[in-house]
Amino acid sequence: MGKVCENKLFREVQKQLLELPLIYQEVLTLRFFEEKSLSDISEIVGKNLNTIKSLLSRGKEKLR
Numbered sequence: 001m002g003k004v005c006e007n008k009l010f011r012e013v014q015k016q017l018l019e020l021p022l023i024y025q026e027v028l029t030l031r032f033f034e035e036k037s038l039s040d041i042s043e044i045v046g047k048n049l050n051t052i053k054s055l056l057s058r059g060k061e062k063l064r
Contacts (some may be wrong), residue, residue: 016063024059031056 017025026045030036038056042049 013063020059020062023055024062027052027055028059028063 017028020028023045027041030041030044031038036044038049038052042052045052047055
């Protein structure tokens with residue numbers, strides 16, 4: 001994929017991400033843009049690991 005296409009895709013994902021509730025924005029950003037581990041995300045947001053897994057799964061589904 002060319003640089004222009006990648007930038008366009010990134011902007012579209014970013015736009016869609018901003019339409020999600022804040023908790024989904026936070027966990028998706030930490031996981032996929034900051035490349036944090038699930039346990040790190042759990043500590044950062046103060047939720048248990050299974051909750052983080054659920055939030056990531058639901059957040060990705062909402063982006064689709």
